[in-house]
Amino acid sequence: MRFDLHLRQNVRQRLADMSSQMALWDAGASHSTELYSRLVDAIQPFSHTTVASDLFVGGADGTGDFPVVAYGDSFVYATVAAATLYESDPVHGLREVDTGLNPLVEFTWLSGSAQQRTASLLDSFERLAGHSVDEVILGSDYPEIRSGGRVDVGTVRAGLIVPPAHDAGNVGVQLRTTAELAAALRLIETAPPGAFVFTDGTMTLPFVHRNRQSLFFEHLRRYCCVRARERGVTFAALSKSHGLPSGVRLDEAARDKFGQSVPEHWFLRMPEADRDGWSPVPPDGPRVPPVGAVTYLFRLHRTTPVMRLDLDAHHWEVAGKSPETVRRLFEALDYAGHDQRCFGYPYPIKAAHDRASLSQPERVALKKLVVDAAIGAGLKRSLFRDASQATGHA
Amino acid sequence: MATLGELVQALGPRFGVLAESSTSQLTVVARNGDVAIGDLFLLPCRRGPNPRMYVFRTTEYANILNRSMEMGDVARNKLTMPDSYFAEDLAEEQLVELRGMVLGYAEHDAISDSWSFNRPRRLPQHLTDVYRVEPSRPEAGEAVRELLRTQLGDRGLVIGHLLAGERPLMSVPVRLPVQALSHHIGVFGRTGCGKSNLIMVLLDGVLRHNRETHGPGRSDRKASIFAIDPHDEFRTWHASAGGADGIRGIVNSYSDQELTDLVAPFYYLTGRDMLEGPLEARVRISRADVTPDDLASILDFSEQQIAFSRQLFAEHGERWIGRLLAGDLGNDREAGPEYLPGTIAAVERRLGFLTHGNTRLVSRFDPEIGLQYESLLPDILCALECGRVLVVDTTLLGELEQFLLNTIVARALFALRRALRLADTPQRLRDEIFVAFGTDDPNGRIGQRALAEQLVARLNDGRLPYLDDVRVKFLEELPLVHILVEEAPSVLNPARMRFGSVFRDISRQGRKFGIGLGVVSQQVTEIDAGVLTQLNTQLTMALGNADERREAVRSASADIGNFMQELQVLDRGQLLLATSLRDIALPIQVPNFDFAEANSGR
Numbered sequence: 001m002r003f004d005l006h007l008r009q010n011v012r013q014r015l016a017d018m019s020s021q022m023a024l025w026d027a028g029a030s031h032s033t034e035l036y037s038r039l040v041d042a043i044q045p046f047s048h049t050t051v052a053s054d055l056f057v058g059g060a061d062g063t064g065d066f067p068v069v070a071y072g073d074s075f076v077y078a079t080v081a082a083a084t085l086y087e088s089d090p091v092h093g094l095r096e097v098d099t100g101l102n103p104l105v106e107f108t109w110l111s112g113s114a115q116q117r118t119a120s121l122l123d124s125f126e127r128l129a130g131h132s133v134d135e136v137i138l139g140s141d142y143p144e145i146r147s148g149g150r151v152d153v154g155t156v157r158a159g160l161i162v163p164p165a166h167d168a169g170n171v172g173v174q175l176r177t178t179a180e181l182a183a184a185l186r187l188i189e190t191a192p193p194g195a196f197v198f199t200d201g202t203m204t205l206p207f208v209h210r211n212r213q214s215l216f217f218e219h220l221r222r223y224c225c226v227r228a229r230e231r232g233v234t235f236a237a238l239s240k241s242h243g244l245p246s247g248v249r250l251d252e253a254a255r256d257k258f259g260q261s262v263p264e265h266w267f268l269r270m271p272e273a274d275r276d277g278w279s280p281v282p283p284d285g286p287r288v289p290p291v292g293a294v295t296y297l298f299r300l301h302r303t304t305p306v307m308r309l310d311l312d313a314h315h316w317e318v319a320g321k322s323p324e325t326v327r328r329l330f331e332a333l334d335y336a337g338h339d340q341r342c343f344g345y346p347y348p349i350k351a352a353h354d355r356a357s358l359s360q361p362e363r364v365a366l367k368k369l370v371v372d373a374a375i376g377a378g379l380k381r382s383l384f385r386d387a388s389q390a391t392g393h394a
Numbered sequence: 395m396a397t398l399g400e401l402v403q404a405l406g407p408r409f410g411v412l413a414e415s416s417t418s419q420l421t422v423v424a425r426n427g428d429v430a431i432g433d434l435f436l437l438p439c440r441r442g443p444n445p446r447m448y449v450f451r452t453t454e455y456a457n458i459l460n461r462s463m464e465m466g467d468v469a470r471n472k473l474t475m476p477d478s479y480f481a482e483d484l485a486e487e488q489l490v491e492l493r494g495m496v497l498g499y500a501e502h503d504a505i506s507d508s509w510s511f512n513r514p515r516r517l518p519q520h521l522t523d524v525y526r527v528e529p530s531r532p533e534a535g536e537a538v539r540e541l542l543r544t545q546l547g548d549r550g551l552v553i554g555h556l557l558a559g560e561r562p563l564m565s566v567p568v569r570l571p572v573q574a575l576s577h578h579i580g581v582f583g584r585t586g587c588g589k590s591n592l593i594m595v596l597l598d599g600v601l602r603h604n605r606e607t608h609g610p611g612r613s614d615r616k617a618s619i620f621a622i623d624p625h626d627e628f629r630t631w632h633a634s635a636g637g638a639d640g641i642r643g644i645v646n647s648y649s650d651q652e653l654t655d656l657v658a659p660f661y662y663l664t665g666r667d668m669l670e671g672p673l674e675a676r677v678r679i680s681r682a683d684v685t686p687d688d689l690a691s692i693l694d695f696s697e698q699q700i701a702f703s704r705q706l707f708a709e710h711g712e713r714w715i716g717r718l719l720a721g722d723l724g725n726d727r728e729a730g731p732e733y734l735p736g737t738i739a740a741v742e743r744r745l746g747f748l749t750h751g752n753t754r755l756v757s758r759f760d761p762e763i764g765l766q767y768e769s770l771l772p773d774i775l776c777a778l779e780c781g782r783v784l785v786v787d788t789t790l791l792g793e794l795e796q797f798l799l800n801t802i803v804a805r806a807l808f809a810l811r812r813a814l815r816l817a818d819t820p821q822r823l824r825d826e827i828f829v830a831f832g833t834d835d836p837n838g839r840i841g842q843r844a845l846a847e848q849l850v851a852r853l854n855d856g857r858l859p860y861l862d863d864v865r866v867k868f869l870e871e872l873p874l875v876h877i878l879v880e881e882a883p884s885v886l887n888p889a890r891m892r893f894g895s896v897f898r899d900i901s902r903q904g905r906k907f908g909i910g911l912g913v914v915s916q917q918v919t920e921i922d923a924g925v926l927t928q929l930n931t932q933l934t935m936a937l938g939n940a941d942e943r944r945e946a947v948r949s950a951s952a953d954i955g956n957f958m959q960e961l962q963v964l965d966r967g968q969l970l971l972a973t974s975l976r977d978i979a980l981p982i983q984v985p986n987f988d989f990a991e992a993n994s995g996r
Contacts, residue, residue: 094479338477339480340471341471368520
């Protein structure tokens, strides 16, 4: 791209047009006074929590290199995930607990053959999850909350979406999310009852409204919920951005509620039309909370943004909605968010992220390892020449 | 020999993992721990056909966090955020990053079952495991000794133990090849850094070497050292304060035969008249031993003054000083240039320290009035040619006398060995000795006849061991001789070297004749560049300032640029050994002689 793009008149004009549309859209957002006052009423405070005992907080995160190597019509994807568990500690704040869980590392080879890539992808899912695909489908409550009700496992299995090998975006999302949930599942099955296990992101089930097709990680997510309920563990997904329309004036409502310029330590459960009779999100807006989940919006510290927490709705209904339980949940999050490395964000999730993330040199080394292994097995080195680099496109 | 797997097992748990690497520098990420610049690491590698073990030394450490935000951000949070904490991770969050230089790698040869050390021409593998050499683990030291065997030397003078961080590896002695003594050695270090202890260790090493190589059937060359001792410490060391005895203690442990063969006629020379024990002698040389070039090597002389002195020496030979100081230049002077009275007076002034009563070192010489040749110089030269350690207590001598003695011994020995090289028969050798000391009867040159006669007499009776029955010995059959020049900047500075100092020739050609200089100085910058380039071994201790360190690095015979930071933090008794006789420079802890002596079981 040429560096003088920003100087060209037509480029600047296009940007100005788009910005006007954005501003118009923002101004046109609903500013219902009634809705706003309901929002203010829904916001609740919780204590700045500096002391905790017998608190166990875990985090899981996944990442990878998608793809790490490509040759011919084949692609090799590398997936990594890690989970951490911390216990409250009067000296260190949090002290890591040795769960004996190793980071998950998986290599997936997908070719142009639909049969090969389906088998290979599902194999990778099973190795990551530590359970067969059928076990996860059968153990999950996903079929109960999706459209069309329960169908036999073979049909569900046949409806699992397997993207083309070259569709790095979709393959990457599936592998990364599966790995993250697989790490969380292991932690759920290891952590003591009463522990909190968080993943990074939301509890969205993208294909829940479809009859036939689904994604493996949707089943796995719900399987995690089931296992967490069985073990008495609170499983939740935490997202650093709430993703609501700008018309939902959360910061303003919190300011009005507490009379402070940047109030902190507050939460609100996201109302939904079915359960609460109202919702701040327009009918064509994002589906928050997602199906099968309850969503909270909250702020831990003034320097961090309003974040979103999705909880399993079933767990919430049965064991998680009492004011005392909710307050304890956010106090736990606050306590876990006082580490100096990420003040205002639960450290166990960051620790899991740091363990799982791949630096650029590690990606390069990983690629070399994969190529060396392939050559060692008899493939030719020339297969792995990077066409983009060779032609000056990289 | 141990295999790669056995060596790795000896090293204990993994310390870290190689992150980035080039052939000269490595970056390692490691678990948090108490670390120090200079720590030694080993990296096992199977990249080539043979197993390899890379040797790596840290020059820089940094605390890092495991891919979290910058340390500054964390510190800011700690400062400004109330009630913040730093969670304790199982191990991996607080890490250290270390950078350093690759000393080289040892490669295992399966056929000979041995490890050979190579310069760092090849890279280790990606993400290689890194093991720290823990001084507290003797088996780790054994592994290092095996890998660095060719660099540490298995024969020669032990000058200390390899340093790993701040502590020495007691199972890894570092030896200086005996040949280094004749290839000139620089010992640089500021006051109080342990130079005297180092020289004591060196003297002890030479005595041990001579004792070990003594006896029938041993072909190793003996070694001699002529060491000026301005503080009179090497003889008794710290015995009077309850510490170890010095050379006196060592020679006292010798048998009578060993004393005869390895020490006699003396090991200790002093300016004092009262001697305290056997094998000690009153040091004295004669005016007849002094040449104009000796004086020009230690004093400022103008070209006119040196020319005049040389003319006087040519006319009067060994009596030139007496004649000049007596004002008896004679009327029968050979045709030659006339010199101004100012020049003559200036030379007289410079020789003032040699006048009778002004010197305890130099005796008068004038046979015409009954002042015969009285000098220990011939015996000193004979002793050095027999493989002896001679220490000279100069506490009662002036600085100029000390320098003069050093200069005369070095020059006379150099002249003798040149004569030896020129001779092929005993008679020719006798003639060459006279020629070497300027005596040329057919042309009426007196030169240093008395000295030459004394030496020839000792040649004839065997005290000067140049003859093997009727065969003239080869130079290679004689001991390597090392002459320590204390306070070297006084005699080896650029101004002094300009006017034909005797050290100029010795520094350039000495090694051919088995004679080496030991340049001992607090400053590197003050030493003549020509001399510095001739030093094949540098023992660099803690230096006073950055200029001295830079000069030490610049003039080293091996590349020690990467040790720059380490030079800054050297403790007492620690040094960096760089020698052209080895591939790599090594940091060393010199043993404290008090304890080394106690531990030797002598």
